Amino acid sequence: MGARLRVVLDQLVHVVDADQASAAVDLAIGLVATAPSGCTVDAIVPAGAEVTVTGVSDVRTLNLGRRELAAAWQLGIAPGVGGGLIHSPSLMAPLVRHDRVHDNDQTTVTVWDLQAWDAPELLPKSAVAWQRAMLKRAVKHADAVVVPSHAVAERLSEVAKLRGRVRVIAGAAPRGFVTPRDAEARRAALSMPGEYVVLTGTAASLDAGFRGAVAAGVDAVVLDAPEGAEPRLAELASAAGLPERRAHVRGVLSPEDRAAVLAGAAAFAATSPVAGWPWRAVEAMTLGTPVVAIDSGAHQDVIADGGLLVPEDGIADALAAASREGAPRLRVLATDRSRAFSWASSAERVWGLHADL
Template sequence: MTILRVILDDMLAPNPGGLPRYTAELASALIEAAPRGCTVEGFVAASPEPDYETITRRLPGLALLHKSALARRELSAAWQHGFTRLPGSGMVHAPSLFAPLSRHDRLNDGDQIAVSIHDTIAWSHPESLSPRVVSWHKAMVKRAQRYADAVVVPSHSVADQLREIADFGDRVRVIAGAPSSTLAVPVDADERAARLGLPEHYVLAIGAIEPRRGIDQLIRAMAHVHDAVPLLLVGHGVADEALASAVQDAGLDEGRVRNLGSLSDADLAVALSRASVFAYPNLEEGFGMPMLEAFAHGTPVVHSDAPALLELAADAGIVVERDGDDYPARLADGINSVLSDKALAERLHYIGTDRAKVFTWRGAADKVWQLHADL
């Protein structure tokens, strides 16, 4: 029996977002796509019992869940310095850099490890992360350069950026994610929309107010959006104080921008599906999972020309050039073009849903299994 051990810690991240979704969806697909004679086991840092139950409930086909004696913080430090290996031997797949990267013998013992690097923000926008996180990312990339048998990235853009940082040779493999299976519109969508206070027309965006995400620029753009259409923000870390300051600086009326905070998957699906426009103004991105989710719901998308987003969208959205002081005005033009043209909005609806269908978790899992077979 061939065993693939998957590091599942990122499923338990306290803040919902791209990496927890990616980890859960990929692990589930790896279980479903396991070739004959292969099985999937999980590994997780020491956690409260309800967290273990969450993993086993979300991944019913998981053969075994290995539980470390170390908590996440201690295990992260141990792996950063090459201590503490996983039980057993064979294949290891890490959906992030949180991985036991150390010397091993792939040719004689069959041990192998693949890690995932989702972006290069620790280098391009270190101010978006804490100094400790930046230091950890850079240290783990160095360990990956020495010990990883393969590196999975979500886009060719990240692959190109990574080449400027570390020499991985031919070990880099591009394997994109897919829309989340948990973001389905529920049967009580109308009731949820009423509870959330969703207006008939609105622009939706996801992300905190920080420079690389461009949300502050989007808020300024709303001053030029027709018919006083409001902007609704979703996401953990959208601070009310920062939001109020950004709205005031943009000269917007109170209530023109509203913070929905963190939403359940069902509520997020409703908000995505009913938005007139989904705006993704990010100045730097490794893949663009929220944008792909909007495509999957048929919501017209206006996005920046960040290389990874151009790669993901492939002309399925309205592209806005990032460079220059008039970025907010260009964002407003893109949003207004959708709001004022029903034929354009309808065309983007169909193009977006078709584009989203290109990405599947089964396809991603098949590529991961093939990657480990190639090793």
């Protein structure tokens, strides 16, 4: 007898987290492509959303928009959703009481990172409160909680008592994430310098990256900077010895612009130790960009031998080496490691998870 796996696609209209929104669609495409014989993929979406994923069998459009739905589900109010096998690629899920044994109802959710617990100052207070509340509901009602790495699983076990319900299923780079043909034009439109390294991290962790740019004699480009952070980061760069004119701060870019920027970088450095899926590091490896990262559990799990993992005080030297003499070797290692991740593989494991439940 076939199964119908119902996937929550909540960010088709209102995007709260661009990475998770992209991952949800990519996973849905993978689930359709890898569906076992006789099984189908359905979608659960907020009001006003249109599903463009080819092969989705049925779409349940709810009466509430995404914001209203998030508030209702936080309170455990989920009218009109129905039962069955429900998988959410985020914490956004109808986490209510159900009977897995007699009705074959299942609800699984995904936790990509633990910023709301380990670095709450990086998120709006409302987002922190919502994520913490939804994890509490997951503890009560989720049949499984998916995390992207063993390090996140270990940290999650310290935050919530899930009693063996945690499952590790990795993510991947966005589907079709390649260097765009107009990469040079995109870099010019973004005012990218000729030689640069790309950095991600928090204001507290980027100092080592700026010092690495100084040691390498190149500019630094910061990606995913919060709105209004540019003056503060420019000051930090200057304090690290990098003139403000050589510190280029950018917010959230489109996947095409991001690919153009990462492909043109001499190296990439992930400076934050917060437990989570390292989106940009995986993208950099996919493009063959040399990767340097702070030595944390999440980076050990995901980057492994695909880059240089160093303590915080070693990032500057490692970044300088990665952008110079170590670049050819690191490009090969990054590309090889990136092949370990694909949405098809992730989708197969999601099917396996629901079969096991």
